[in-house]
């Protein structure tokens with residue numbers, strides 16, 4: 185179809201309305217990043233000690249791409265338009281006037297970078313130097329949507345400087361010396377690797393519920409980032425949340441909406457914001473604990489946890505895609521009346537996540553609704 189003949193419309197207000205257009209990531213060229221203040225990768229058990237960087241093995245990449253391609257083809261078969269990013273050479277060094285970073289990362293998880301709120305797609309700041317330029321892989325698509333949809337609001341959050349001021353530079357070294365109790369104290373104090381020198385956030389720390397957005401403060405999203413989002417979306421109610429977890433990154437394996445009135449909560453990572461439980465209760469939302477994950481350890485080279493079991497793509501309020509090995513999670517949702525579509529995607533984990541991470545909404549039907557008419561003052 186000629187570009188101008190497509191009916192492109194950018195709009196998505198929540199995680200569950202009928203999905204019509206989505207971006208699915210690619211595994212091509214994904215790197216184990218070189219160390220930087222925000223993040224250190226090490227897998228001594230696989231012969232990759234701290235400081236090693238390089239492209240993930242080609243056979244893993246091929247398998248991941250096969251699963252991503254099958255996932256995309258399944259969505260297209262169901263009438264959903266699927267777009268893909270344009271990979272660039274992620275093994276190249278990148279620099280700004282302030283710093284130089286030996287490698288980039290990849291383009292598997294569009295959810296981390298692109299936040300769709302209504303007719304807007306917002307490019308997140310990101311907080312890793314290796315991910316500073318990641319928005320470039322989505323630019324061909326965003327330029328196209330801009331041409332094809334006169335109402336598309338294309339926005340980018342201020343690019344952070346990411347100098348030494350942005351980080352507690354010895355954080356990860358100290359982290360390794362802390363007991364579990366000490367790590368949890370840091371969580372209670374919201375004391376992670378980012379300082380508050382400038383706003384930082386990843387788009388995947390946001391869960392969208394119409395007028396209400398839950399934003400997780402985490403190792404990649406600071407309070408200033410949440411404040412920036414609050415000021416950027418004045419018609420939304422932004423709720424800052426944290427969970428019982430020592431190095432949180434992204435809300436989409438911790439707390440996920442399923443449909444109006446029903447949300448799925450991680451069975452280990454409990455909400456540490458009492459107001460959050462109250463908000464859901466007051467508005468008659470039921471929160472259920474996720475099922476037991478199928479895997480008992482992370483995938484090889486994966487920085488994501490086994491809780492990718494709850495990282496799902498919802499196609500409409502009755503239909504949900506779940507990773508195909510997550511039998512118990514599928515059964516739980518089946519009992520709740522969902523049509524569950526099993527999608528093999530575990531081999532993609534090392535490239536940046538699961539079904540939710542691997543996608544970014546472009547268009548869902550529906551309008552902006554208020555699912556929480558009873559608010560909690562100050563939250």
Ligand code: DAV
Pocket residue numbers: 293296388433434436437438487488489490491492495536537541
């Ligand atoms: O909790 O393992 C998964 C989500 C990454 N986007 C986790 C993070």
